[in-house]
Amino acid sequence: MPVQVDEEIRERVLDVADRLYYSRGVQSVGMDALRAEAGISLKRLYQLFPSKESLVEEVLQRRRRLWNGLVETAVATGPTPRARLLAVYDMLARWFDEEDFRGCVFINTFGELGAVAPQLADLVREHKAQFQARLGELVAEAGGPASLASQLAILAEGAQTTAAIAGTSDAAVHARAAAATLVDSALAATTAS
Template identity: 70%
Template sequence: MTTPTDDAIRTRVLDAADRLYNARGIQAVGMDALRAEAGVPLKRLYKLFPAKDVIVEAVLARRHEVWTSFVEDAVASAPAPRDQLLAIYDMLARWFDEDDFRGCVFINTFGELGTASPRVAEIVRRHKAGFQDRLAQLCAAAGAPAWLAPQLAILAEGAQTTAAIAGTNEAAGHARAAAVTLIDAALGERTA
């Protein structure tokens, strides 16, 4: 029988932490619950992750990669810049339909820990700024003015929160319809 490597155990712990934090919230999940879910001795858990904050930051880093991949896959699926912007709202609708959707982990984490953990707050701010920057790139490629990107970002953020509360994907459709109006107004402004 082979002994799992530190990397394999790290992955198991982060997978378990992601599941538990998403389902219950970060503050509700202690290290003992995490140890039990991951099937890792507490001593080994603390050897790999000396503090819960380290696990939270690692989970957020992984979620950032997943989010970035979702956005880039949505953008790649659309032929033109305007369609690429709208494809993000289509991606949101699919995500909102997933069984484990509980809202944006970054918004949820900031709500739980943002005032108590400056490091977590900074991670969340960087993530959100990165999304807005990507929207700005897409808006520029579409020939839209700079003011459009933050407005589209707010629509996406609001849709995530609304979908988590409502338990349906309808917010994505409403956000997409509002995005169409904003994009058309912005592009019309360019040609006027």
């Protein structure tokens, strides 16, 4: 079996795992359900991923790269620092509108396994810290204070959770409006001083 094919199958398994874990939760999806949906044998599944935990970790790593890509794509569209910051919330709005949106994978996984699987909890922590650091860069470009980045991160976090639970995408609009208010308020304060 050539390496090329192995990689394709790996990706398909990761696709399936991501979809099932996201829609039903990690603990509700057994390795056998995964095997059935991916159309491979258990033997092959375990030779591609040594354990369920490693599979979950790779799924999260993939989601992390996806999220970073979405953020950078959104940010790249903004002509000004302010627009780049707000573009993040436009990206959230588009994401929330996807029909299979069920909240942030990282938050869900943290709630489900954070207390039991420390390395997954660390991964979630790293991801959130990285996002907040990116917001910090954008805020710095805009000339705002570091506390603004924390506030904007809280808004993004809250929007995801609220959208997931309420089942509507209104949260993104409200978060975007709040973000605009906070950014303008902070920038007015710094330029005035």
